Amino acid sequence: MGVITNLTRMWFTRTIQPFTFKREYDRLLPFAECENLGLYVHIPFCKSICNFCPYCKVPYSAPLCNRYIDALIQEIHLIGRQHKGRKKVTSLYFGGGTPALAANRIKEIVSALNEHFIITEGIGLELHPDNVRVELLQTLKDAGVTKISIGVQSFSDKYQKLLGRKKIDTAALAAALAAVPFETVSMDFIFALPGQRYNDLKSDIDLAFSFGANHIAIYPFIDFTFTESPVSAMPKKEKRALLDAITNYCFKKGYSRNSIWTFSSEAASNYSSMTRDNFLGFGCSATSLFKRQFKINTFDPDAYCKRIHSRKPATSLTLRFTRRQRMIYWLFWTAYSTKVRAADFQTFFGVPLKKMYGFELWLAKQFGFLTEHKGSYEMTLKGAFYYHYYENFYTLSYIDKMWGIMRKEAFPKEIKL
Known part of the structure; x- marks a missing residue:
């Protein structure tokens, strides 16, 4: 490879x-000069750790989570104050982890960001299906969240078991989404799982739109070396046939293709933190992309908090582009x-x-x-x-x-x- x-x-x-990332940081980040700048906030806590997930996450602890959010808000002000006035940005996305575990503090985080940035295209946040409850959704909406992405992975019990997850209460999920509407409701699915067929994925997509989604993402399963998943990836020929078939199905249904993996039933519905010319990240493992450099924060929550408390950026590595x-x-x-x-x-x-x-x-x-x-x-x-x-x-x-x-x-x- x-x-x-x-x-x-x-x-x-x-x-x-090669691309060379070095252990260095800049106290002043050049985001003020960037156009089409997006914002990203990472909250790394999960109640249970999915063995297939490669992202930066740690088991949830209320004291650690609160200490982390305190440092996160401090980082926002530390960086945000580097630009005089409020910088116009496209969007804000919360990822994880499970950001909903800090739902009671999302409004506080958004308020801190609003002191330094003008968000023009809405606020998105990732959810576990267990989080899709009326009270929690209303808390997020009151905090300014306009888009949600639900990590369903599959509605099939067979594939939920394969991924080490429990059955989804689809009736409760649909009822909560109907009670608290959002501009975009996206549902994520994994494709190219062992034995997965066209009808399996088609069923997931049809159910997603029937339960209230107006956007779906079908991400390929990738077997990272550092995860503990026993699942093996689908062979190339089968994967291509499945991707082509499900893409043609979405086109036949009249869905718009927003990216390689995403489709929407409404033209204005979109959910993507990736397609930005530049972006500024806050929190553990968050990355920042500027015109001449790429930065990635430390993955260690304790190290992150210590670095921020010393009033230094949490940058772990920096790549300076040619x-x-x-x-x-x-x-x-x-x-x-x-x-x-x-x-x-x-x-x-x-x-x-x-x-x-x-x-x-x-x-x-x-x-x-x-x-x-x-x-x-x-x-x-x-x-x-x-x-x-x-x-x-x-x-x-x-x-x-x-x-x-x-x-x-x-x-x-x-x-x-």
Whole structure:
């Protein structure tokens, strides 16, 4: 896997130099100069730890959670005060972990962010199905949350057991969603599980929309080396057939494709914290992406709190991009939406897309991965699958290695990818 990602990286960046993350931080973060800036807040606590989940999370403890939220609010002010006035941002997303375990403090966190930022496209928050209760949903709505994403994974008892989760009370979930409406109700599902078939996934999607969702995400199962999941990934040929079939089904139903994995039944419904030119992250493991650098906070909640209490950023590692590295990063994550507009690339980098990657775009069209229309490149079904296929290599070669190290070391000296 490393060979494929390394060769691709060297080709697109035109250098043999790896992405080098170093143990260093900047007291002043350059977010004030960023356009199309998103915000992300990570709350790492879970009541039970799912063995397939790779994200930064720790068992819930009320004292630790409150101490962590105190530090989180302190970090927001520490960074937010670096910009005079209130910076306009696109959106705010809460991830985890299970952010709902801190539901009584979400309003406090949002208030702290509102002192420094103007949020223009709403606030999203991830939920476990057990969290979908009228009282808790109303608490979140009162705090300003406009979008929710529910980690269903599957409505099938068979796959819930396979993933080590309990049966979902679908009647209670549907009733709560009907009682407390949100702008976007997204439901997440895992596809490419062993033995999973088209009708299994189709049933999950149909049930999601019938229970009140207006947006769904079907993420591929990825077997991270540091998780304890006994589940093995589906073979490539079966995975492609399943992804193509379910994509065509969503198109047939009239759903809009928002990204590689997401579809919505209403044009205005969207839920994605990833497709942003720049973003600023707060909390353990949160990342920040700026025009010339990428930063990731420590994964250790205690180390995070200590660093913030010393009035220093919680940055664990920093990558300082070369221009070509930033271009390929921009292209990779912009393509997640299935579309890349040449005008957006030129606005961000000040140079035509075809001048930098004209040959690669021509080649992608010859292989049937892309179509081009009036300066916009859009993935075909084949292109979307191979994006997924490469993203799987990228995840296992880069993210798996980095997160595996950072789960063990609060502040690694250096990581080369």
